[in-house]
Structures are given as structure tokens and as C-alpha cells.
Amino acid sequence: MTCKLSLATLTDAAKTAEIPAYDRASLTAGIVHFGVGNFHRAHQAIYLDDLFNQGKDHDWAIIGAGMLPSDAAMREKLAAQDFLTTVVEQDNNKTAARVTGPMVDILPVGDCGAIVAKLADPAIRIVSLTITEGGYFIDASGKFNPSNPAIVADGKNPSEPKTVFGLIVAGLKTRKEKGIVPFTVMSCDNIPHNGAVTRNAVLGMAELSDPAFAVWIKANVAFPNAMVDRITPATGQREIDLLTDTFGIEDNWPVYCEEFKQWVLEDKFTAGRPALDKVGVTFVPDVTPYEHMKIRILNGGHAAIAYPAALMDIHFVHDAMQEPLIRAFLAKLENDEIIPIVPPVPNTSLKDYFALIERRLLNPKIADTIPRLAQDGSNRQPKFILPSTLDNLRQGKDVVGLSLVSALWCRYFAGTTDSGKKIVFNDASADRLHAAALRAKDDPAAFLVFDDIFGEVSQSELFCKRFAHALKTAWEKGTRATLQLYLDGKLAV
Template identity: 80%
Template sequence: MTCKLSLATLDQAAATAAVPAYGRNSLTAGILHFGVGNFHRAHQAVYLDDLFNSGRDHDWAIVGAGMLPSDAAMRDKLGAQDYLTTVVEQDINRTAARVTGPMVDMLPVGDAAAIITALANPSIRIASLTITEGGYFIDAEGRFNPAHPAIFADSQNPDAPTTVFGLIIAGLKARRDKGIAPFTVMSCDNIPHNGKVTSNAVVGLARLSDPALADWIAQNVSFPNSMVDRITPATGTREIAFLRETFGIEDNWPVFCEEFKQWVMEDKFPTGRPALETVGVQFVPDVAPYELMKIRILNGGHAAIAYPAALLDIHFVHEAMEEPLVRNFLAKLERDEIIPVVPPVPDTNIDDYFKLIERRFSNPKIGDTIPRLAQDGSNRQPKFILPSTADRLRRGEDVVGLSLVSALWCRYFDGTTDSGSPIVFNDASADRLQAAARKAKTDPDAFLAFPDIFGDVAKSELFRKRFAHALKMLWEKGTRRTLELYLADQLAE
């Protein structure tokens, strides 16, 4: 017998899953969160659920907000179950379900006035974000792009914004005008220096229409940097059916994730924060070493294996790790080219960290997919792969493996796997990338002619040479043989 998840059925759900030890009526909102997706519900919301279960800080509940059609679908699904979420944590030897309840409401999607009003409420002391790497309007060098059409539109209509940053600015302006202390803006996205990047976007957009407000924000608003980590695949019918059949819970949009989670953050919250250190969050003076390690080794590792696995018709990440060529390619790339340009991290053995990453990627229960890793490469490659390439080039070191990653991405965008199966793209730049990838068969530089993606890396003669040779091998010999040549240290010959 199954139960449809809701506050009224928590007693039934408790037969197979952990449920909140606190009542919904004990919670009041202190955080407004943009981007109520799977990662947020498996990460920030789980930490808050742990905190609330301990009996603490019940004035830090979450109100959700969003502007996209996907946000509207999420609001409908979560609203129908009282904003509860079933989180299924899957380790190699363990599967457990828990119902989390730190979200108390989600505002009407696209209703700028309602969102701004909520942001102006003194009880909201943190505005947090998980809007994906592509949501920050930055170029290949990590700089804010004020010419983006969405940014330009908000600069012309600051009282009716359509971007998250325009909404944040309007909320801050309302608080300033009412003499209310500003909220802290906390990014939870996988971007190096995510707090600084968020600050650049907010202040940069404000400066386009109201320089005095921009100065006030720069002087008074805190944007702490943070590093977040938990592998969280997309939810599909497979996951919904598994939850129903295994735990007897009907959830409109459950979250499946690995057991491991990590959150490292700067302690810069002038108007207060929940006591997250009591539930495992690390507060440190400088997040940069932790985030660089994670983004280069974990996110870079995901970006590296996505395209060879896709070209070899591998669907799941753990299956990619079971293929010796892919697993060994990742290990060689990390140890030869990525890890050597990762600076030391306090109290951390980076080699042990990579071993942990290998284990996490190999978890067969997660069901993470290669198509998920391969999506949005035009945003992920410049953040997760190309910075390592740039660092090595600046140091005068070779980039055989990292150039191969870029060549694999190019080969992927031709549109078929090595077996001839069609590839379905999920990238805002798919059309231009595919056109360039096809030109690159005869002119490899054609794929590198995107300064917003490749930046100064494309100016390197060594990189262009290595890229062109790797791409030639992929077309002439195929993915499998090219990986074999790389592993035998013969690809550069």
C-alpha cells in the first residue's frame, strides 16, 4: 500500500522513511531561495532539515522563488504535497529515504511584485541561489557581461525585472528605502568564487540604471563564497517508480542523491544565519582552495568523461567507470594534468580526495547519466576544464589530455556516436557548436573561434596543435583507439 506524500500522511510515510521531527507550524521563513531544483533540495534543504530536527533555528525556513517555466512546474508539484520532498540517499551498500520539510511556501512564478515584496520583508535575512552555472551572465574569463539581452532589458526596466539579479536589486532597494538592513546574498552554485561572481552580477546590473544604489550594495551587502558538493541526478519516471515500489511513497518529484555531501562557506552574514556548523557545514576564512579543488577535480572529472562515454554509447556514469578506457583516461588526466595545478588545500590530501571522487563516480545506485554530464558544455567547459588548460599553458606545460577533452567535446557535437547513433543535445549554444564542429573536420580552428568559451586558451599555438591532432585521431581511428593512444603516451606523436 502506498501513501501520497503530504503533511496529512507523514505518519504513514514514517513506516519506511525518516520524517521531520518538527511541526510545520513551528517554522517561519528566513531564507528566500531562487531555483528550487534537485540539487537545492538534496543539499541546502537537507542541512536545514537536519538543523530543524535538532530543535534549533526554526525561524530560518525557506520560501522558494523562480522565474522560469521549470520553476512553475516545480511549484505545482511541490505545492500539491505541502512542499515536502522525499530524498533518497544511495550509497553503494545502503539506500535510505527521508522526508524533508524546511520549505514553507513557493511564491507565484514570474510574479516580480510578489518576490520583491517578500525580499523586502525584514524576516528574510538570506537570499540564496541555485540557478546553474549558466545563470550568472559571465564570459569565458569569468567577467560579468552587461551586454547580455536579459541584463540590458532589466537595466531599462529596473522596477519590473525578469532576472534573478534584477529581483535581488529591487528587493535591496526596497529595504534601503525603508531603512531595513540588507539580506545576505548566498550563491550555492558550482562557480569559482561564486560569491564574488554574484556580487559582480548584482552590482554590475545595478550600476547600469542606478549608480548610487550600486555603490550602496557594494558597501553594505555581503556575498559569501561557498563550495557545495553532492551528486544529484535528474528525476525521472524510474526514480518515481522506485520510491513508490520500495518505500511505498508517492512523491511528485523526489530527489535521489549520493550519501556524501559537503558545504564549505565563508562566515559573512551581517544579519545572522542558521547554526549550520552544528550539522556539518564548514565555515572557513577562505573557501577558494576547497572550491578550486572540487571544481577542477570533481566537476572537471565529470566534464572529462562525459564525451568519451557518450561517443562510446555509455548511458550511466557508473557504467563509464566500469569501462577501463574511460576510468583510466580519467585517472591519467587528473593525475598528470589537473591535480598538479590544484593548489594545496588545508587539512586535505588531494590524492585521497581523487580516490573518493572515483568511488563516488562508480556508485551504481545513483543512476547519474552521461547525458546529464554532457549537457550545457558551453557553460561547463569554460568553468571546469579550460581553467586547468590555461594554468598549464601559463606554466609552459603540455596539455595533451586536456586538449583531448576539448577535441572529444568537438567530436560529440558532430551529432552521432562512434556507432552512428544520434546524439540529442541540451545546450543553449548547440546550433553554433554543431556548425563549428562540422567545419572543424577540415579546419580545427573553427571550433575554437568562440572567445566567450575558449578565451585566451585558443590563442595558444600548443593547444591548437594538440587539439587538432587529437580531433584528427578521433575521426580517423575512433574514440576507443584514441583513448588507447593517450593512455600509452602516444597521442602527442
């Protein structure tokens, strides 16, 4: 017997899953969140659910918002179940389901007027975002790109914005005009200095239409930096069916994730915040050491194994980590070229942190996929891999392993695996990358022409040399042999 998830069926769901200990009717919204995807529901929403279960801060519930077709699909699915979500936490030795309820609504998607009106509501004190790395309109140097057509359009028509940042600016302007304290803008995306990146995007957006208002935002609005972490695969029919079969709950879009989670956040808020320190969030004056650790070691590790695994026709992350060549490649890369340039983190051993990462990636229950790790590389490589490359080069160190990561990414974008299977790309820049990767088979420099991706790194003679040789080797000998040469210390020339 199964139950279709809703507020009316929570008693039935409680037979197999933990349910909210609070009355949903007691909640009022204090947060508008852009990007109601899996990671948000497995991370920020979980922390708030824990807090509400303690009977605290029920005036900090979430209202979702979005402008994309995918946001509309999510709204439809969640509205049908009263905006509840089943989150299944999986460790090697445990699988447990919980129904979470901190989200009370999602605003009509694409309705600029409704969204701006809610952003101007005095009850809303935080606007948070998980809009992916590609949603911030930044180039390889991390700078906001005001020439993007969507940004230009909002700059010309600020009263009817179509981007998240145009909406935020419009909401802040309305609050200023009405004398309402501005909300805090809180990024929860995996981007170095995500608060500063968000601040630059909001300021850059405002400057296009009202430079004086941009000055006001700079002086009055908080943009805390944060480090967020929880491996959260995409949901497909497999996960939907698995939830029904295992727990008897019919959820239109459940979330499966690992048991581990982490949130390190700068305590800088314009209009207050929920007591997240009561449920495990670490508040610090400067998040930089933590984000360097996570983005370089975990996200960089994800990016490093994605392309060799894809070229070797491996689908799941845990299977990739069971492949001795890939696991050894990751360990050598991390220990030789990534961990040594990560600044010290308070009360943290970076070696122990990497050991934790290995255990997490080996978790077979997560069923995280290589295609997920390989997607959106044009945004992820400049944030997760190339900063480590650049730091090594600036310190006069070699980059054999990191150059190999970039070369395997190029080889991947040629479009076929080593066995000849076609690769399906998921990247906004797929067309230009594919064309360049095909040219790079004979002219490796053809893949390094994208300044918005490679930036200063492509100006390094050493990097270009290492990249060219690694790519040539991958084409001539295949991925397995190339990895073995790297492990044997014979890849560099």
C-alpha cells in the same frame, strides 16, 4: 499500500522513511531561494532539515522563488504535497529515504511584485541561489556580461525585473528605502568564486539603472563564496516509480542522491545566519582552496568522462567508470594535468580526494547519466576544464590530456556517436557549436573561435596544435583508439 505525500500522511510515510522531528507549523521563513531544483533539495535543504531536527533556528525556513516555466512546474508539483520532498540517499551498501520539510512555500512564479515584496520582508535575511552555471550572465573570463538582452531589459525597466539579479537589486533597493538591513546573497552553484561572481552580477545589474545604488550594495551587502558538493541526478519517471515501489510513498518529484555531501562556506553574512556549523557545514575565512579542489577534480572529472562515454554509447556514469579505457583516461588526466596544479587544501590529501571521487562515480545506485554530465558544456567547459588548461599553459606545461577533453567535446557536437547514433544536445549554444563542430572536421580551428568559451586558451599555439591532432585522431581512429593512444603516451605529436 502506498501513501500520497503530504503533511496529513507523514505518519504513514514514517513506516518506511525518516520524517521531520519538528512541527512544520513552528517554522517561519528566513531564506528566499531561487532555483528549487534537485540539487538544492538534496543539499542546502538537507542541512536545514538536520538543523531543524535538532530543535534549532526554526526561523530560517525556506521560501522558493523563480521566473522560469520550469520553476512553475516545480511549484505546482511541490504545492500539491505541502512543499515536502522525499530524498533518497544511496550508497553502495545502503539506501534510505527521508521526508524533508524546511521549505514552507514557493512564491507565485514570475510575479515580480510578490517576489520583491518578500525580498523586502525584514524576516528574510538570506537570499540563496542555485540557478546553474548558465544563469549568471558571465563570459569565458568569468566577467559579468551587461550586454545580455535580458540584463539590458531589466536595466531599462528596473521596477519590473524579469531576471533573478534584477529582482535582487529591486529587493535590496526597497530595503534601503525602508531602512531594513540588507540580506546576504548566497550562491550555491558550482562556479569558481561563486560569491564574487554573484556580487559582480548584482553590481553590474544595479549600475545599469542606478550607479550610486551599486556603490551602496558594494559597501553593505555580503556575498560569501561557497563550495558545494553532492552528486544529484535528474528525476524522471523511473525515480518516481522506484520510490513508490520501494518505500510506498507517492512523491510528485522525489530526489535521489549519493550519501556523501559537503558544504564549505565563508562566514560572511550581513544579517546573521543559521547555525549550520552544528550540522556539518565547514565555515572558513577563504573557500578558494576547497573550490579549486572540487571544481577542478570532481566537476572537471565529470566533464572529462562525459564526451568519450557518450561517443562510446555509454549511458550511465558508473558504467563509464567500469570501462577500463575511460577510468584509466580519467586517472591519467587527473594525476598528470589536473591535480598537480590544484593549490594545497588545508588538512586534505588531493590523492585521497580523487580516490573518493572514483568511489563515488562507481556507485551504481546513483544511476547518474552521461547525458546529464554532457549537458550545458558551453557553460561548464570554461569553468571546469579550460581553467586547468590555462594554468598548465601559463606554467609552461603540456596539455595533451586536457586538449583531448576539448577535442572530444568538439567531436561530440558533430552530432553522432562513433556507432552512428544521433546525439540529442542539451545546451543553449547547441546550434552554433554543432555548426562549428561540423566545420572543424576539416578545419579544427573553426571550433576554437568562441572567445566566450575558450578565451585566452585558444591563443596558445601548443593547445591549438594538441587539439587539432586529437580531433583528427578521434575522427580517423575513433574514441577507443584515441584514448588508448593517450594512455600509451603516443597521442602527442
